[in-house]
Amino acid sequence: MNYTFTLRTVFPYLGGLVPAAELTLTISVLAILISMVIGAVVAVMRRSRLRAVRFVGAAYVEVMRNTPLLVTLYIVYFASPAIGIRLSSFTAALLGISLNAAGYMAEIIRAGLIAVPRGQFEAATAQGMSVWQMFRHIIFPQVFRNIYAPLGNQFIAVILASSLASAVAVEEVTSWMETVGANSFRFFETFVVAAIVYVVLCQTINLARLQIGRMLFRQPDARR
Amino acid sequence: MSGSLVFLPLFLKATGTTIWLSWLALLIGAVGGTLIALLRTSRLWPLRVIALLYTEAFRSVPILIVLFFAYFGAPVMLGFDVSPFVAATFALALHASANMSEVVRAGIESVGAGQWEAALASGMRMREVMRHIVAPQALRVILPPSVGVYITVLKESSLASIIGYFELTRTGLLVRETQGGGFGPLLALAAIYFILSYGISLCGAALERHYAVGGATSTDAVVGGMA
Amino acid sequence: MNGAPILEIKDVVKRFGSRTILDGISLNVVPQEIVCIVGSSGTGKSTLLRCVNGLEDIQGGEIRFEQTRVEARSKSIKAVRMRIGMIFQQFNLYPHLTALENVMLAPMVVHGEDRKTVEERARALFEKVRLSQRINAYPAQLSGGEQQRVAIARALAANPHLLMFDEATSALDPETVGDVLAVMRDLAVEGRTMLVVTHEIRFAADVGTRMVFMDQGKIVEDANPREMLAHPKTERARQFFSSIRG
Numbered sequence: 079m080n081y082t083f084t085l086r087t088v089f090p091y092l093g094g095l096v097p098a099a100e101l102t103l104t105i106s107v108l109a110i111l112i113s114m115v116i117g118a119v120v121a122v123m124r125r126s127r128l129r130a131v132r133f134v135g136a137a138y139v140e141v142m143r144n145t146p147l148l149v150t151l152y153i154v155y156f157a158s159p160a161i162g163i164r165l166s167s168f169t170a171a172l173l174g175i176s177l178n179a180a181g182y183m184a185e186i187i188r189a190g191l192i193a194v195p196r197g198q199f200e201a202a203t204a205q206g207m208s209v210w211q212m213f214r215h216i217i218f219p220q221v222f223r224n225i226y227a228p229l230g231n232q233f234i235a236v237i238l239a240s241s242l243a244s245a246v247a248v249e250e251v252t253s254w255m256e257t258v259g260a261n262s263f264r265f266f267e268t269f270v271v272a273a274i275v276y277v278v279l280c281q282t283i284n285l286a287r288l289q290i291g292r293m294l295f296r297q298p299d300a301r302r
Numbered sequence: 303m304s305g306s307l308v309f310l311p312l313f314l315k316a317t318g319t320t321i322w323l324s325w326l327a328l329l330i331g332a333v334g335g336t337l338i339a340l341l342r343t344s345r346l347w348p349l350r351v352i353a354l355l356y357t358e359a360f361r362s363v364p365i366l367i368v369l370f371f372a373y374f375g376a377p378v379m380l381g382f383d384v385s386p387f388v389a390a391t392f393a394l395a396l397h398a399s400a401n402m403s404e405v406v407r408a409g410i411e412s413v414g415a416g417q418w419e420a421a422l423a424s425g426m427r428m429r430e431v432m433r434h435i436v437a438p439q440a441l442r443v444i445l446p447p448s449v450g451v452y453i454t455v456l457k458e459s460s461l462a463s464i465i466g467y468f469e470l471t472r473t474g475l476l477v478r479e480t481q482g483g484g485f486g487p488l489l490a491l492a493a494i495y496f497i498l499s500y501g502i503s504l505c506g507a508a509l510e511r512h513y514a515v516g517g518a519t520s521t522d523a524v525v526g527g528m529a
Numbered sequence: 530m531n532g533a534p535i536l537e538i539k540d541v542v543k544r545f546g547s548r549t550i551l552d553g554i555s556l557n558v559v560p561q562e563i564v565c566i567v568g569s570s571g572t573g574k575s576t577l578l579r580c581v582n583g584l585e586d587i588q589g590g591e592i593r594f595e596q597t598r599v600e601a602r603s604k605s606i607k608a609v610r611m612r613i614g615m616i617f618q619q620f621n622l623y624p625h626l627t628a629l630e631n632v633m634l635a636p637m638v639v640h641g642e643d644r645k646t647v648e649e650r651a652r653a654l655f656e657k658v659r660l661s662q663r664i665n666a667y668p669a670q671l672s673g674g675e676q677q678r679v680a681i682a683r684a685l686a687a688n689p690h691l692l693m694f695d696e697a698t699s700a701l702d703p704e705t706v707g708d709v710l711a712v713m714r715d716l717a718v719e720g721r722t723m724l725v726v727t728h729e730i731r732f733a734a735d736v737g738t739r740m741v742f743m744d745q746g747k748i749v750e751d752a753n754p755r756e757m758l759a760h761p762k763t764e765r766a767r768q769f770f771s772s773i774r775g
Contacts, residue, residue, distance in 0.1 A: 144453070144499035145492045146460035147528055149471060153488045156478070160485055178528060201621035204582055205635040205687065206610035215638060219625045234362070239528045241364035245464055252366050256374075265375030273363045280362040 088267045091258045098254040099275055105172055105250065106237045112176035113236070117183025124188055135184070142181025147242055150174045155246045171243035179236050186232060190224035191217075223295060230287035234280045241276075251275050309477045309487075316473035317494055323469055324456040327391050331398025331455070332448070338403035343410055353403065360400035365458055369393040373465045386467035390459065398455050405447045409440035449506030453499050457529035460495070470494060535560050535595055535691060535722055536581065542589030543576055543746075550576050552746035553590070558691070558724060563717045565733035565754065566726045568743035569769065574726040575618075577743075578693045581724070582606075582613045595690065611639060614684030618696040620676040622668040628679045629655070629664040632686045640687060647686070654682040658712050674705025681712055692716065694725040730773060734758055742766050 123135030142150070151174035158165045165173065194217055202212040244253035255272040259265045341353035360368075373389035376382070384392075413436045421431040463472035474491035481487060536558040543551035550573040558564050566574045579585040581592060586601035593599065594609050622631050632651040636642045655661045658678040668676055677697060684692060694713065698706045710732050717723060717736045727733060733740050733754050740754035742765075750757055750766050761767040 144496045146457040148460040149492050157485045197619050197621035204615040206607050206639045235528045238364040241366045269371040272367050277362040
C-alpha cells in the first residue's frame with residue numbers, strides 16, 4: 079500500500095466543514111421537530127374510533143417504514159415540480175427526511191400513549207377536567223417521560239439519515255467528504271474526519287439526553 | 303405511467319439484483335456479527351472493548367460515508383478498482399454486522415446462566431456447549447429481529463444507486479430519465495420496495511408466532527435506524 | 530336526613546355490545562345516606578357508579594344528580610363531575626405529581642380556585658387522612674393504603690356533594706384495608722353522602738345506612754344492612770351471604 083495516512087492534508091478544507099456541519103445539524107433539528115408534529119397527528123389518528131382514520135394512520139407508518147429514505151427523497155425532490163411546487167434542495171431534503179422520520183416518531187408517540195394507564199384518563203375525566211386540561215396536566219407529562227429515551231435515539235437516527243441529503247445536492251457533511259475527497263484524493267482522511275464529526279454529534283446528543291433526563295425527571299427511586 | 307410497463311422485465315431483474323445484494327450482505331453481516339457478539343461476551347475485557355467500540359462506531363456513522371470510502375477510497379489506497387457491487391456489499395455487510403452483533407448477543411444472553419453451568423458441569427467443553435445447548439435456543443431468539451435487520455439492509459441497498467450500481471433504485475431513476483421525468487417510475491419504485499419489505503416483515507411476524515418466544519421482535523425500535 | 534334525593538337512578542339500562550350489564554336499575558340516594566352496593570363480581574356494580582358520573586353512557590332510563598340530568602357526552606356533565614368525588618380500586622393517582630400536587634390539581638385547574646386556599650385545604654385533608662408527613666412523596670413511594678388515602682383526600686379537595694367508592698379496598702393488602710376503612714368510617718360519621726361498592730360486608734353492616742344487593746344487572750334486595758344480613762328475603766341473597774361468610 080503506497081498510501082500514508084496524513085491528516086494534515088485535510089486541514090485546508092476544514093473551513094468548509096463548519097458550514098457543512100451546521101447544515102447537518104440544522105436539517106436534523108428541524109426534521110425532528112416537524113416529524114414530531116406529524117408523528118403526533120398520526121399517532122392520535124391510529125387511536126381514533128373511526129376505522130378509516132385508523133387505517134390512514136397505519137398506512138402512513140407502514141409506507142414510510144417500508145420504503146427507503148432515498149426513494150422518498152427522490153420522490154419529493156423530482157416529483158414536486160411535476161405538481162407545480164418548486165422546492166429548494168434543502169427544503170426537499172428536509173421534507174423527505176421529516177416525512178420518513180414521522181413514520182417512526184408516530185410509533186414512538188403511540189407507544190408512549192398506550193403506556194399511560196387507562197385509569198389516568200378516567201380519574202382526570204371523573205374530576206371534571208376538559209380534554210385539553212386532561213392532556214396538558216396528566217397525559218402529556220406522562221407521555222413525554224415515556225418517549226424521552228426513544229426520542230433521543232430517534233434524534234441520532236435523523237442525524238445519520240441527514241447524510242442522504244447529499245444525494246439531492248445539499249452541502250452537508252457527507253457532501254463535504256465527497257467533494258474534498260474528489261479534490262484531494264485523500265479519501266481515508268476525509269472519511270475519518272467526517273466519521274469523527276458524526277460520532278461526536280451522536281455521542282454528544284446521547285450524553286446530553288442522559289444528563290438532561292436526570293435533571294428533568296428528578297424523582298427519587300420508587301419504593302418497590 | 304403507460305410506458306413503464308415496457309420496462310417491467312427490467313424492473314424484475316433489478317429487483318432480483320437488489321434482493322441478491324441484500325441477502326449477500328446480510329449473510330456476511332450475520333457471520334461477522336456473530337464473531338463480534340462472541341467477542342462482546344468474551345471473558346477477556348480487551349476483546350469486549352474492541353467489540354463494543356466496533357458496534358458503537360458503526361451505529362454512530364452513516365452508512366453512506368462508509369460506502370463512499372469503500373468505492374472511491376479503495377482505488378486510491380489499494381491501487382485497484384473496486385466495483386460498485388463490491389463496495390456496496392462491503393459497506394452494507396459492515397453495517398449489518400454491527401446490528402447483527404447486537405441481535406446475536408441478545409440471543410446468547412437469553413440462554414440463562416443455569417444452562418451454561420449445567421452443561422459445563424456435565425463435562426461438555428465450551429465449543430460443545432455452544433453447539434448443542436446455546437445455539438439452538440439462541441437461534442429462536444435471533445431469527446425474528448434478523449428479519450428486521452434484513453429489511454433495513456434491503457432499504458439501505460438503495461444507496462448503492464448513488465455509486466452507480468444497477469439495483470432497483472438506479473434502474474428506476476434511469477427509466478424515469480428515458481420517460482422524460484415525472485412521477486410514475488418513482489412511485490413504481492416505492493411500490494416494489496414496499497411490497498418486498500412489508501411482505502418480508504409479514505413473514506417475520508409469522509416466524510415470531512411460530513417460535514412464540516418472548517423478547518425482541520422484528521418491529522422493535524431502532525434496529526438499524528431509519529434507512 | 531334531608532328528604533329530597535341527591536341522586537335519582539331510574540330504570541337504567543346499560544349494554545356493552547350485545548351484553549346487558551345493567552337491566553333496569555332504579556335507586557335513589559338521599560343526602561347523608563351511606564349506600565353500600567354488594568354482590569358477586571361482574572354484576573354491574575362498578576358500571577353503575579361509572580354511569581352516575583358519565584364515565585359510561587346509558588342506553589335506557591335516566592340518571593339525575595341534584596336535579597341535573599346526567600348525560601355522558603353533554604356539556605352539563607362537567608358540573609356533575611365537579612360535585613362528585615370518585616375513588617377507584619386502582620387508586621389512579623397521577624404518578625408524575627407529589628401527593629400534595631395530586632390533591633391540589635383539580636380544585637385549581639377545574640374549579641379555578643386560588644393556590645393559597647387550595648393548599649390550606651389540602652394540608653388539612655392530609656391531616657384528616659393521617660398522611661401529613663407524606664405530602665411531598667410521589668405515588669411510587671407510597672404503599673397501596675397510603676395511595677388510596679391520598680386518593681380520598683384528592684376526591685375531598687373538590688368539596689363534593691357525593692362520594693363514590695369503587696371497590697376502594699379490593700386492591701389492598703389486608704393490613705392496610707383497615708386504615709382506609711377507618712377513613713371511610715370517619716367520613717360517614719361526618720355526615721357525607723356515600724355510594725360504596727364493596728366486598729367488605731362487615732363494614733357495610735357497621736357503617737352503611739342501606740345495603741343494596743345486585744345480581745346479574747338487577748337490584749335484588751335493598752334494605753337496612755343488619756336487616757338484610759339477618760333475614761335475607763331472596764334465595765339469591767341468602768346464597769351470596771352464606772357463601773362469603775364461609
